[in-house]
Amino acid sequence: MPSGWLASCQYGNFAVMQLLPRQISRRTILRGSAGLLASSFFNRRGFASASDGEVKASIVVGHDSIGTIEPEFCGLSYEKSLLAVPFFSKQNERAVGLFNRLGPGNLRIGGNSVDRTQWVANGRGLTEGQVAPPDVDALAGFLKATGWSVLYGVNMATSTPALASAEIGYVSKALGNKLTGIEIGNEPDGYGGQYFNKEWDPATNVTRWQQFADAILKQTPDVALTGPGIGILNHVNSWTASFASAMAPQTKQLRQLTQHYYRADGHSPSSTMELLLKPDPNLAVAMKQLQSLSQRYRLPFRFTEVNSFYNGGAPGVSNACGSALWALDFLFQLAAGGAAGANFQDGGNFTRGYTVISHRDATIYGPQPEYYGLLLFTLAGTGTMRAVNISAEKANATAYAVENRNGTLNIVVINKDADRNLTATIQAGRAAHQASATLLTMPSLQSTEGIRIQGAIVGKDGSFSPHPPVNLKISDGGIFTTVNAGSAALIQVS
Secondary structure, eight states: OOTTHHHHHOOOSOOOOOOOTTTSOHHHHHHOOOSOOTTSOBOTTSOBOOOSSEEEEEEEEEEEEEEEEOTTOEEEEEEGGGGGTTTSSTTOHHHHHHHHHHOSOEEEEESGGGGGOEEOTTOOSSOTTEEOHHHHHHHHHHHHHHOOEEEEEEOOSSSOHHHHHHHHHHHHHHHGGGEEEEEESSOGGGOBTTTBOTTOOHHHHHHHHHHHHHHHHHHSTTOOEEEEEEOOGGGIIIIIHHHHHHHTTTOTTEEEEEEEEEEEETTSTTOOHHHHHSOOHHHHHHHHHHHHHHHHHTOOEEEEEEEEEETTOOTTTTTSTHHHHHHHHHHHHHHHTTOOOEEEEOOOSOSSSOOSEEEETTEEEEEOHHHHHHHHHHHTOSEEEEEEEEEOTTOSEEEEEEEETTSOEEEEEEEOOSSOEEEEEEEOSSOOSOEEEEEEEOSOSSOSSOOEETTBOBOTTSOBOOOOOEEOEEETTEEEEEEOTTEEEEEEEO
C-alpha cells in the first residue's frame, strides 16, 4: 500500500489481510463500506484533494439494452510457441493465480507462431517449433486449475490438413469441454508473399481453409470452428465478408467469426498516448460491418487478438498506466457494438511494449497496467449493458452501465483526460438507495508504475487486498462523484 493512504482518506479502523488469489471475490470488493463521501475530490492516487482543472459532467443511464457481457467476454491471447516452455502448467502457480484473478475467461492459443508450429504425435514435448501430446496435456491441467476455456489455433500455412486433423483429434479429447473452438490459421490476409505467392486472395484463402476444415471435421465432427482471424481492420468487407459468405451456409460447425485489432504501428512517432485514448473511427466502421455480417449469417463475432499498437507496441505508451484506461474502454466499446469478447495479445517481457502479464518464458514478473483495466472490467460483472448518455464539456470521458443478473447496476466512468477532473452527477435510471465507488488510479497517464485499484496492487501470484469501496453522496435521486484526470471509477448502485 502507498504510505499515507489511511491518513489521507480517513477510512477509520479496519484490518487489511493479504489474500490469496481465490480468497477475495468480486462481491467482496464491491460490498465493502467506507466513511469517505464522494463529495470530496480524489487525486490520481485516490487521495482527497482540491482540483485546479474541473469539468462538470452529467451521466444518465437509460433503460435500452445495447449489448451483453457474458462470463468469458474478457480473454487473453498467447503465441502457440509458448507451449514449448512450461508456462501453461498447473505447477506455474503465479500464472494460475493471475489467471484466476481475471477469470474465468477465454484463452486463445495462436499468434504468428501458430503457422510455424508442427504437430508431432510422438513428440516428447517442450520442443521449439513443435507441439506434442505432453504439451496439450499440460495445457489441460492449466485450464482445469484456472477454470478458463481455450480457443485453439492450428497451422494452416506450413502444415497439412492431415496433420491438423490428427492434432485436433488429440486436442479435443484432452481438453474436453474446455475447448470452445478451433481457429484455423492466423491472419491469412498476410499470407501472400510470405507463405504463398502474391496471388493469394480471399478466394484462395477460403479454398484452403475448407480443405483443413473438412479434414478436421472428418476426424472430430463435433468440434466448433472459427475464422477467418483476419489481421487488418479494413479487410472486414473483403476477406471476412468473403469467408462468411462462402463458409457460413455450408459449414454447420462454423460457430464464430474472428477479427484482430491494433490501433496503429508501434514504430510510428504518431503512436502516442493521445492517439491511443482517442476514439478510433476505423474501429467504429469495422464494428458495424462485423455486426451486419453477424446478423446476416447468425454467427457471433469476437476479436481474438487485440492490443494497443502492433510491432510489439509503442515504448512509453503501450506499457504506461494510461493503457489500462484504453483497455477498459475498448472492452466496453466492443460489448456495446455487439462483439462476443476480446483476447488481449501477450507481449511477454516487453518492458517497453504491450503485455498484460510480464514474463520471460515461464517466469512471471507480474501484472502490467493493462491487467488493471481488464480487472476493473471483470469486476463490473456480466449481464446486460444499458444505454448511457454522458455530457462532459468535451472532456475525453466515457461511461457505461452493466445490469448484473442479480439486479445490481454497475456504472463505469472513465476519465481519459490528462489534466481535468470530472465532477459528475449520475442519474441511474432507478431508485438509488446506496452507491459506492471502486477507483482505478495512477500517478499519470505516462507513468509506468503506481497503478492501483482501490489503493491496492495485484501481486505476482494474483493476490489482491483492496480497501473497501468509497460511499457516495446521494441527493434528490442523483449520485455525486468526482473521477480524477487519468482514472476510472466502478460505481455500484443498489
